[in-house]
Structures are given as structure tokens and as C-alpha cells.
Amino acid sequence: MTQTSSIDPKVTSRPTRTSGRIARLLYRNEGLRGYLLMSPTLIILTVGVIIPFLILLVISFWTRAGVGFDTTPSLANYARVVNEPMFGILLGRSFWMSGIATVATIAICYPMAYFVAFHVHRNKMFWLILITLPFWISYLLRVFAWRVILGYEGVINSSLVWLGWIKAPLEFLLYSPTAVIITLTHAWAAFAILPLYVSLEKIDKSLLVAATDLGDGPVARFFRITLPLSMPGVIAASFLIFIPTTGDYITPALLGGPDGMMIGNLIQAQFGSINNWPMGATLSIILMLWIAAVALAFLYLTRLAQARIA
Amino acid sequence: MDVKDQLHALQEGKLSRRVFNTSLMAAGVGLLSTTLPTHRAGAQTSGKGTFFTYGGYDIPELFVPFQAKHGELPDLVPFGNADDALTRLRAGFVADVTHPCNSNLSRFVGQDLLQSVDTSRLSNWPDVMPELANLEGNTAPDGRPWLIPFDWGQTSITYRTDLFDLEGKEESLNMLWDPRYSGRIGVFASGAESWWIGAIKAGIPFSDIDTDAAFDAIAAVMREQRPLVRTYTDDTAALEQALASGELVAAMTWNSSAALLKSQGVPVAFANPKEGALTWVCGAAILKTAPNVDRAYDIIDSLLSVESGKFMIGSYGYGHSNRRSFEEFDDATLAGLGLSRNPAEVLMAGKFQTVVSQDWQNRMNETWEAVKAGF
Structure with missing residues (x-):
């Protein structure tokens, strides 16, 4: 240059x-x-x-005053977040729910990406498009579709009743944290499949051959070669899912019910009905800081694990 | 022009000045032109007149006279609840007419969003029932009203007569607190409805609603109710579907949900609770920044027309403010809808929301959101 x-x-x-x-x-x-x-x-x-x-x-750093703001800088909002248990508990629940959703998404998508990367030899692009086809539909519509699937008279409940396996519809399917986790897992799958596929596709196949030659069985080979080499994809996919789902608003709002509420819903209420924009801003900043902290910790741990494997 | 080629050329230092400047200019023009159309869309409206209203009122049935006069509908933009509407208006949303109710009118007026209405420009004004227009806080400094009453009704309980066993007792708000039906009760997510129902249930007179004791008592009854609630939502369609399927046996609703379900043959009733239902009057108000004031008056006149009134009573089960709209309905039909051709009767029997300050709203919503979240 x-x-x-x-x-x-x-x-x-x-x-x-x-x-x-x-x-x-x-x-x-x-x-x-x-x-x-x-x-x-x-x-x-x-x-x-x-x-x-x-x-x-x-x-x-402002505070609410009636309809408007008191612009004197103050730490009052941050103090409230520390002192009132509601904020911490909702934040913890959001991390917990989106953490489970992230793990579930990767567990479901890894085999799919693996299959396309190693066992499909022709028309890979076609396969990838097929896999991501459901995600061409709007996010909101997919959430509504899950409402129809999980609902009281929904697809799952009516088939189970029809089969005679249950007498009354299962109520925990909709309006619960479970419903939110299932929906998030499905809705963000495309964001996991693509990075996982890319990292698996890049793996030099001769390494696998070498591992086999040196006596590794398929399982040992997977854990010693394939998984460590595809870790960058796993990490990228985890971030791509975990970061946006923690602050998700619409999925818990439509499917969460009283116990499935997440921090995003509270932030929305602060900017909406509670009319406390400074508090909403504080919660957003704290959410961002926590996500950054969790992401860094995750990155550090995976580095550590990778170093140990290598 | 090949992008890759240019990057390569730049790296090598071989990019000619002319090509470099051309690409910069292209990027600049691109940037400018992407922001231009959105800016224009924000600053202007179509000139058709805009009605910013509750979801469900954004339908052509209410604008038959308007359509006859102008050959087109006004722009109909729905909002979810008054807080949603106020947030959007404060953020700069431009409309001509909006739809406040007696309980939140003071917030629209207090935030200086409205202009008073010249009733002489409304051909249907002489038929409007005066009891509805004489609301607390509805007189502007110039003596004209802020709000032209249009619809009125009740917030009460729609319940499945086949699934909910009253055990011979009177209809009461306790139905929404009945532990026998845990997980099968629906409640409005908006504190503007639920909190007031909570006040009636807790036995707090509305005149005392702005006291610490009232806040504690209402929060306590709402906390008691939370474990029984399947969902908090402002989506009336979701509540109606859940009632129709039997997922819910009782839900807090307006008149229209019961009317709609009955018309579809679902066995429901709209309760007339012994404690008194929550009554409300809503209406049309012209926004201060309305770009099409003439059309605004035509929108209001259309809402007040007998055609709109018949639709409101017959299809939605709401009261209308035009007394001539009631002529087509017999007393039994009206009673079944929780209405009367003499609105004073219903309004006096129910609990009428009082005017509350913005500070009260803030505090109430803060407490209410915490209760809903389980705290």
C-alpha cells in the first residue's frame, strides 16, 4: 500500500x-x-x-418530571435499577430465556449445517436456500404462526386431543416462557445455520482423513477435529442469536403471558404507558452493558476451551 | 463500474482522480436521495384528512356521509390505547382528528395537543345528547368544547354462560377473581381500564383514587388476581377468540366483544356487575396541528351521523351520541347490550372515570406494570 x-x-x-x-x-x-x-x-x-x-x-442521566424531563444529571435511575429487585429479576429472566433459546437453536441447526457441508455434494446453494426459505416470511407472521400452532385450539393441542393422548388441551404451551423459547429458537434458526455452515464448509477434509488414518473413530474425530475447527461459527451464531433475543419485545408480548415477560417489554412500557423515557434509556444502557459483559465472558471461556483442546 | 476493480486500483495507488471523484459523487448522491423521500413523507399528509383512532374504528362503515361528500375515505390510522396515541403525537405524528375519552381528555388538553371545536360547523350537533357533552374538563377557555362525544359504553365482563357457573349468585366483579377459573381469565393490559376495575373491586371511590391508600389497596387486589390471569392483552380480537374457544371463561371487555360473540352464536353474556361497571364516553377532537381543518369537521360530522350510529349500536354494541340513532332499536335489545336510549341512566348507574393528572397516570402505570410483571 x-x-x-x-x-x-x-x-x-x-x-x-x-x-x-x-x-x-x-x-x-x-x-x-x-x-x-x-x-x-x-x-x-x-x-x-x-x-x-x-x-x-x-x-x-435525566429524570422524569410530569410529561417532560428534569435535565439535571443524576444517577437516580441507575440507583433504582440496583435497589429494586424487579429490574434485576427481569434482566436475569431475559438472559436465562434467550440463553436457552441460543443453545437450543445451535443444537438444532448444527446437524443441519453439518449435513449440508459434508453430505451434500451437488446444488449446495439450492439446499441452503431451501433451509432458509421459511425465514423469508416476516418475523411477526412467524410469531403469529406459532400462536396458531401452540394455541389452546392449536395444531399441537387439537392433534393430541384427536389422538386421545390428552383429554383437555395443554395450557402451558401458549402464554408461557416455554412458548417464547420455542418461538425464538425457530425464528432465529437462519442466523445460526449460515455461520455454522460456512465454518464447517471451510474445514480441510484431509484433516479428517488424517485423523481416521491415525485411529480416531467417528465420534473422537468429531470432537477432536470438526467441533474445534467449527467453533468460530458456533461463537458467531451464538452472538447473532443471543444479543438480539435478550432484548426481544414482540415474542414475549404476544406469547409470553404474565410469566413470560422479558426486559424488552419493560423498556417498551417505560417509553410508552409509564412515560418515563429516562428510566427506559437507563434500562437499555444497562442491558447493553450486561450483554457486552456476557459476550466477553463467553468469548474468553471459548478461547480458554479452544486453547486446552489445542 | 466494477467495485472490486476500484478497490484494487486504490490499493495499488492507480485509481485515477476522475474515477475516484465520480464514485465519491455517486455515493453522495445515493446518500442524499435515500433520505429525501422519507423526509417529505414525514412532513406532509395526503390532504384526505386523517383520523387517528382506536383499532376497530378504522373502518369505512363510519364514514358513509364523508365518502358521499368527498368520494374517498379519510386516512384511518389506528392506535392501541391512549398512552400509545399520546406517545406518537408527542413524537410528531400529524393527524387531523383523534379520539380521546373522558378519562384521558385532560392529558390531551394538558399537553396542548387540541384545538376547541366550533359546533356550528357540525350539521349533526343539534341531535347530540347534551349529557354526554357536558363532561368535566370539556370546556375550552373560549367556551367551546374540546371533545365532541361520539361513542360511550362500559368496561365490564364478558363471560361464557355455559362454562362459568354463577352458582345462583349475582353478576359481580368477583367473577374476574374467582379461583375456580384460575388460568381461564383474561384482563386488559392497559391500566386505563384494569386499574379502575381494580378500584371498584377494592371499594375505592373514584374521588379518592389519587391517595396512597388507594394505590396500595388497588395494587393488592390486582396482585391477588395475577395468578388467575391467562393473559394481559389489549387485543380485543385475541380475547374474543379465546372466549369463543373456551380457553377463557371470563374476560374484561367492552360491550362490542359480547355483541360480536353473541352474533356468532357463542353463548356469552355481558355482565352487569352489582358493584357497577366502569362507564366511559369517548369522542372526536381536532388536533392543534391539523393540516386539514375543513376535512376534520367532515370527519366528525360523519361520526355523528345516524348511519354511523346504527352501525355502532347494531354491530358493535356501543352507545352513540346521536339520539336519533336509537330510534331503530327496541328497549330490550338496548338493555341486552348494556345500553339505554337515555344515557344518563347508564352513566349514573355505572362508575364514571374521573379526570386524573399526568403524574397520577405515570404512577399508576408504573405500579400496574410492576404488578403485571409479578412484583
């Missing part, structure tokens, strides 16, 4: 006239050229992520 001297002199004939200084600056300064080329992304990132985040951070 820095070897500008090797460039053909015809192309590099120094800009001299009209475009003047800016052009010269651009010509000399490679970093500036790079930033200019990245500027669309940088602008979107600044306007769409950094500025809203700063607004959120500032509002979280």
Missing part, C-alpha cells in the same frame, strides 16, 4: 492546475482517501448508531 514510488509515471503525473489543493492533499494522503471511500458507511454509522447512543446515554 505504501509503495507509491513504483507507480507508472504517466498515471502519477502530479495534479497541477484546476483541482488544486484538495486533489493534492488526496493524492498525498492515503489515509484520507481511505476515509473518503468509507465515508458513506461512516456517515450512516454516526447518524444511525453513535448519535442515538449518545442521546440515550444523556437521557439516562
Whole structure:
């Protein structure tokens, strides 16, 4: 990148006239050229992520006053989160539920990705499209579809009643944490299959042959070669699912019932009916910090595990 | 232009200035043009007139005279509850007419969102029942009303007459607290309804609702109810379907749910609880920032028309504010719907929500959300 001297002199004939200084600056300064080329992304990132985040951070230090805000900086909202058990418990429940959903998603998607990566030899793209086909439907519609499947007179209950296995419909299927976990597991599956597939596909098949030659059975081979080498995909998939589902709003709102409420629902209520935007901002910031902490811990543990295997 | 090629050229330092500038300009134009149309859409409305209302009122049946006059419907934008509406209006949503109720009118007025209504511009105004318009806090400083009453009704219990065993007792709010039907009771998620029902159940007079003792007592009864509740929702369709399937045996609803289920042959009744039901009056109000004030008056006049009234009473089971709308219905039908051609009768028999401050709303919703979450 820095070897500008090797460039053909015809192309590099120094800009001299009209475009003047800016052009010269651009010509000399490679970093500036790079930033200019990245500027669309940088602008979107600044306007769409950094500025809203700063607004959120500032509002979280305000307090509510009637309809408006008291803009004196204060830690009152953060103190409430620490002192009132409700926030901690809802946060813990959100992590617990989305953690189970993440593990379940990966457990279900890993075999699918494995199959496509190792046992499908022709038309892999077609298979991948087939697997992700259900996810072309809107997220909201998929959540509603689960309501129909899990409902009191839903697909599962009516078939079980028809088969005579149960007398009355199972009520725990809908309006419960179970319903939320099942739905999240299905709804985010596409985000697990693709990274898992990519990491499995990249594995050098000769390593597997070598492992077999040296006496590993299929199971040992899987745990010693395939799984460790596909860990980057597992980690990526876990993050892709865990981070957004922890703050999920619509799934617990439609399927959770009284006991399936998650922190996202409380944040929504703070910005809606409770009308306490500063508290909602505080909860969002704390959720972000906790997710970052959990993600880092997870990353550290997997690194540790990988190092031990290697 | 090949993107890969350019990146390569940039790396090699061979990118010509002209190509570089062209691609930068393309990116700039692209950026600018993506933000332009959305900006325009936010600042303007279609000019058809916009009615920002509760879900269920966004239907052509209520705009027959409007359609006859203008040949088109107004834009109908639904909201879920008053908090939702206020949040969106505060965030800059532009509409002409909205739909406050007696209990939350003061919040719309207090946030300076409304303009008073010139009743002489409404052809149906002389037929509007004055009892409904004379609400507490409904007179603007210029002597004109803020709110033109349109619909009124009750929040009570719709229950399955075949599944819910009253054991010969009177209909009562205790039906929503009956441990025999644990897990088969539905309750409104909105505190604007449920909290007031809780107040009636706890025996708190509405005049005392803004006291610490009232907050404690109501929160206590709502906590007692929570383990029995299958779901808290504002989605009336979900409650109706659950009642129809027998998933719920009793649910907090408005008149319309019972009327709808009865019309489909589901054995339900709309309870007339001995403690008194919660009564409410809602109406149309013109927003201060309304871009199409003339159309706003036509929207309100259409809502007040006899055509709309017949639909409201006959299909939704709500009361209407136009006294001529009642002429087609006999007293027995009206009584079955929990209505009367003399609204004062129903309004006096029920508990009428009082005007509450924004601070009260904040505190109530805060407590209510905590109760729903199990705290």
C-alpha cells in the first residue's frame, strides 16, 4: 500500500492546475482517501448508531418530571435499577430465556449445517436456500404462526386431543416462557445455520482423513477435529442469536403471558404507558452493558476451551 | 463500474482522480436521495384528512356521509390505547382528528395537543345528547368544547354462560377473581381500564383514587388476581377468540366483544356487575396541528351521523351520541347490550372515570406494570 514510488509515471503525473489543493492533499494522503471511500458507511454509522447512543446515554442521566424531563444529571435511575429487585429479576429472566433459546437453536441447526457441508455434494446453494426459505416470511407472521400452532385450539393441542393422548388441551404451551423459547429458537434458526455452515464448509477434509488414518473413530474425530475447527461459527451464531433475543419485545408480548415477560417489554412500557423515557434509556444502557459483559465472558471461556483442546 | 476493480486500483495507488471523484459523487448522491423521500413523507399528509383512532374504528362503515361528500375515505390510522396515541403525537405524528375519552381528555388538553371545536360547523350537533357533552374538563377557555362525544359504553365482563357457573349468585366483579377459573381469565393490559376495575373491586371511590391508600389497596387486589390471569392483552380480537374457544371463561371487555360473540352464536353474556361497571364516553377532537381543518369537521360530522350510529349500536354494541340513532332499536335489545336510549341512566348507574393528572397516570402505570410483571 505504501509503495507509491513504483507507480507508472504517466498515471502519477502530479495534479497541477484546476483541482488544486484538495486533489493534492488526496493524492498525498492515503489515509484520507481511505476515509473518503468509507465515508458513506461512516456517515450512516454516526447518524444511525453513535448519535442515538449518545442521546440515550444523556437521557439516562435525566429524570422524569410530569410529561417532560428534569435535565439535571443524576444517577437516580441507575440507583433504582440496583435497589429494586424487579429490574434485576427481569434482566436475569431475559438472559436465562434467550440463553436457552441460543443453545437450543445451535443444537438444532448444527446437524443441519453439518449435513449440508459434508453430505451434500451437488446444488449446495439450492439446499441452503431451501433451509432458509421459511425465514423469508416476516418475523411477526412467524410469531403469529406459532400462536396458531401452540394455541389452546392449536395444531399441537387439537392433534393430541384427536389422538386421545390428552383429554383437555395443554395450557402451558401458549402464554408461557416455554412458548417464547420455542418461538425464538425457530425464528432465529437462519442466523445460526449460515455461520455454522460456512465454518464447517471451510474445514480441510484431509484433516479428517488424517485423523481416521491415525485411529480416531467417528465420534473422537468429531470432537477432536470438526467441533474445534467449527467453533468460530458456533461463537458467531451464538452472538447473532443471543444479543438480539435478550432484548426481544414482540415474542414475549404476544406469547409470553404474565410469566413470560422479558426486559424488552419493560423498556417498551417505560417509553410508552409509564412515560418515563429516562428510566427506559437507563434500562437499555444497562442491558447493553450486561450483554457486552456476557459476550466477553463467553468469548474468553471459548478461547480458554479452544486453547486446552489445542 | 466494477467495485472490486476500484478497490484494487486504490490499493495499488492507480485509481485515477476522475474515477475516484465520480464514485465519491455517486455515493453522495445515493446518500442524499435515500433520505429525501422519507423526509417529505414525514412532513406532509395526503390532504384526505386523517383520523387517528382506536383499532376497530378504522373502518369505512363510519364514514358513509364523508365518502358521499368527498368520494374517498379519510386516512384511518389506528392506535392501541391512549398512552400509545399520546406517545406518537408527542413524537410528531400529524393527524387531523383523534379520539380521546373522558378519562384521558385532560392529558390531551394538558399537553396542548387540541384545538376547541366550533359546533356550528357540525350539521349533526343539534341531535347530540347534551349529557354526554357536558363532561368535566370539556370546556375550552373560549367556551367551546374540546371533545365532541361520539361513542360511550362500559368496561365490564364478558363471560361464557355455559362454562362459568354463577352458582345462583349475582353478576359481580368477583367473577374476574374467582379461583375456580384460575388460568381461564383474561384482563386488559392497559391500566386505563384494569386499574379502575381494580378500584371498584377494592371499594375505592373514584374521588379518592389519587391517595396512597388507594394505590396500595388497588395494587393488592390486582396482585391477588395475577395468578388467575391467562393473559394481559389489549387485543380485543385475541380475547374474543379465546372466549369463543373456551380457553377463557371470563374476560374484561367492552360491550362490542359480547355483541360480536353473541352474533356468532357463542353463548356469552355481558355482565352487569352489582358493584357497577366502569362507564366511559369517548369522542372526536381536532388536533392543534391539523393540516386539514375543513376535512376534520367532515370527519366528525360523519361520526355523528345516524348511519354511523346504527352501525355502532347494531354491530358493535356501543352507545352513540346521536339520539336519533336509537330510534331503530327496541328497549330490550338496548338493555341486552348494556345500553339505554337515555344515557344518563347508564352513566349514573355505572362508575364514571374521573379526570386524573399526568403524574397520577405515570404512577399508576408504573405500579400496574410492576404488578403485571409479578412484583
